[in-house]
Amino acid sequence: MPLDELMKIRRAKLDEMYKQGINPYGERFERTHLAREIIENFDQLAETETRIAGRIMSFRTHGKASFADLADLSGRIQLYVRVDQLGEAKYEQFCKLDIGDIIAVRGRIFRTRRGEISVEVHDFLMMAKSLRPLPDKWHGLKDVEIRYRQRYLDLIVNPDVREVFATRSRVIHALRSFLLEQGFLEVETPMLNVIAGGATARPFVTHHNVLDMDLYLRIAPELYLKRLLVGGFEKVFEIGKNFRNEGVSTKHNPEFTGVEVYQAYADAADMMKLTEELVAHVAREVVGSTDVQFGDYAISLAPPWPRLPMLEAVKQYAGVDLSGIDDAQARKLAKDQGLEVAPDASYGQVLEEFFDTYVEPNLIQPIFITDYPVEISPLAKRKKDNPQLTERFEPFVVTWEIGNGFSELNDPIDQLERFRKQVEKRESGDEEAHMMDEDFITALEHGMPPAGGLGIGIDRLVMLLTNSRSIRDVILFPHMRPRG
RNA sequence: GAGCCAUUAGCUCAGCAGGUAGAGCACCGGACUUUUAAUCCGGGUGUCCCGCGUUCGAAUCGCGGAUGGCUCACCA
Numbered sequence A: 001m002p003l004d005e006l007m008k009i010r011r012a013k014l015d016e017m018y019k020q021g022i023n024p025y026g027e028r029f030e031r032t033h034l035a036r037e038i039i040e041n042f043d044q045l046a047e048t049e050t051r052i053a054g055r056i057m058s059f060r061t062h063g064k065a066s067f068a069d070l071a072d073l074s075g076r077i078q079l080y081v082r083v084d085q086l087g088e089a090k091y092e093q094f095c096k097l098d099i100g101d102i103i104a105v106r107g108r109i110f111r112t113r114r115g116e117i118s119v120e121v122h123d124f125l126m127m128a129k130s131l132r133p134l135p136d137k138w139h140g141l142k143d144v145e146i147r148y149r150q151r152y153l154d155l156i157v158n159p160d161v162r163e164v165f166a167t168r169s170r171v172i173h174a175l176r177s178f179l180l181e182q183g184f185l186e187v188e189t190p191m192l193n194v195i196a197g198g199a200t201a202r203p204f205v206t207h208h209n210v211l212d213m214d215l216y217l218r219i220a221p222e223l224y225l226k227r228l229l230v231g232g233f234e235k236v237f238e239i240g241k242n243f244r245n246e247g248v249s250t251k252h253n254p255e256f257t258g259v260e261v262y263q264a265y266a267d268a269a270d271m272m273k274l275t276e277e278l279v280a281h282v283a284r285e286v287v288g289s290t291d292v293q294f295g296d297y298a299i300s301l302a303p304p305w306p307r308l309p310m311l312e313a314v315k316q317y318a319g320v321d322l323s324g325i326d327d328a329q330a331r332k333l334a335k336d337q338g339l340e341v342a343p344d345a346s347y348g349q350v351l352e353e354f355f356d357t358y359v360e361p362n363l364i365q366p367i368f369i370t371d372y373p374v375e376i377s378p379l380a381k382r383k384k385d386n387p388q389l390t391e392r393f394e395p396f397v398v399t400w401e402i403g404n405g406f407s408e409l410n411d412p413i414d415q416l417e418r419f420r421k422q423v424e425k426r427e428s429g430d431e432e433a434h435m436m437d438e439d440f441i442t443a444l445e446h447g448m449p450p451a452g453g454l455g456i457g458i459d460r461l462v463m464l465l466t467n468s469r470s471i472r473d474v475i476l477f478p479h480m481r482p483r484g
Numbered sequence B: 001g002a003g004c005c006a007u008u009a010g011c012u013c014a015g016c017a018g019g020u021a022g023a024g025c026a027c028c029g030g031a032c033u034u035u036u037a038a039u040c041c042g043g044g045u046g047u048c049c050c051g052c053g054u055u056c057g058a059a060u061c062g063c064g065g066a067u068g069g070c071u072c073a074c075c076a
Helices: A003-017 A035-040 A088-095 A142-149 A150-156 A159-181 A221-231 A266-286 A310-318 A327-336 A347-362 A411-429 A438-445 A458-466
Strands: A049-061 A065-072 A075-083 A102-111 A117-128 A203-210 A215-217 A233-243 A257-264 A290-294 A297-300 A308-309 A365-368 A384-391 A392-397 A403-407 A452-456
Touching: A035 A049, A035 A065, A035 A075, A035 A117, A035 A438, A049 A117, A049 A266, A065 A088, A075 A088, A075 A102, A088 A117, A142 A150, A159 A233, A159 A257, A159 A458, A221 A233, A221 A257, A221 A438, A221 A452, A257 A266, A257 A458, A266 A365, A266 A392, A266 A403, A266 A452, A266 A458, A308 A310, A310 A347, A310 A365, A327 A347, A411 A438, A411 A458, A452 A458
Parallel strands: A075 A117, A308 A365
Antiparallel strands: A049 A065, A049 A102, A065 A075, A102 A117, A203 A215, A233 A257, A257 A452, A290 A297, A365 A392, A392 A403, A403 A452
């Protein structure tokens, strides 16, 4: 039946309600129980009176007695209605209800002959009339486009989806309380930036009308958080959105949620420890174990995770030793292996290319890759024994990079030099290279304590803990093009 | 941004040697006072994603477009 006809029928029922003096859009209702509470505590609650509310999910009418399923946030419970309890008029009203209507019920808790815990309806009130049909009660909603665009339908009809987002909430809660307990201070820094820094990514541009100036949506909070280290906040973190004007994929949404953590007088090694403890803590709190199943993989998140220097990893997986060579030699090795790199690619970029191609696809169990080349790590402290490399690490699980951390560069002169290199790249067309942030240099010139910093991609962490293959399945309203 | 695939009733899906569209659920009417994917009887149905073309005839074939999915590229 076409949608407009289905809607007409419901509109007619709505009009009928008004005619009978019923308000189809009800008000405050005090519930005594949730569906799940009734089911879990049936032994104590049997034969008592309850007040519940929720959405009607299905009907089974039997003439003078009928059944319906009512769903609230906790789950579903069966309603039982009989004409000799409700009276003819009210019973008729009940039978005219539609799947999707939201009602409040007063009734008696009992168990049916078939053993189903139910509520015998003694009275009910309209909370909201539904004017549109719900998706199929048995098959649910499968059309992914509708699931994302009209997420509320997905949530009504597919209970496991609701569970994923409840888990997401618990992940963020666990993460936040873990950091707070360790004495970190939660802060908020600007999303509207004059300079988009702290990561290599293309930013979104927006415009401030009154000031008549373009602003960037932040790509990372890093440079603000480090200004706070200068200011004397020695342990800070921020949970929030970052915006990157780049491709959309199963692992990338234009806006995504991250946590960044900074700790004065710590270093990369401390942050690795913090990372593995934090992730293990979250897993324990949220799924009850550090063992999680992701697709075909049984993943153990229990610390400690192995540490593997990037050069070692490339030697191990690609069989190529890139240590102690210059840019030209590196490019030649890449060419020999059939890897495509830019004609002016630096040593660090070549190393990264080797890593991405040969190593990354193999990193299933959690591991820290360490010692990233300086050219691709403009904010990280150099290694004492090898200035080509930095004290930087990235945690990997199921082949995904789930974070990034390092010993923070606190030398303003080196930082300025690194920014200049980035600006050169920018001027030669690399839109992802850093912009010059003189104000940040000024901050460093006042003295920033040595510190460890860490960023974790929360969406990917949630994907891991909910066995979700697409980032869109862990973001309530993922980015979509407007419908044609 | 490129390649491949998908789009048919409110939902889930059939139909595709080209002959003008079907099922289940939902919906409407009827029977039924403990059912649970309730059952039984009866009923209605659509811009077959959009446009252009080929053809006597297009849901079906061709071209262009839209949206989505997957893979690749950039990245977290």
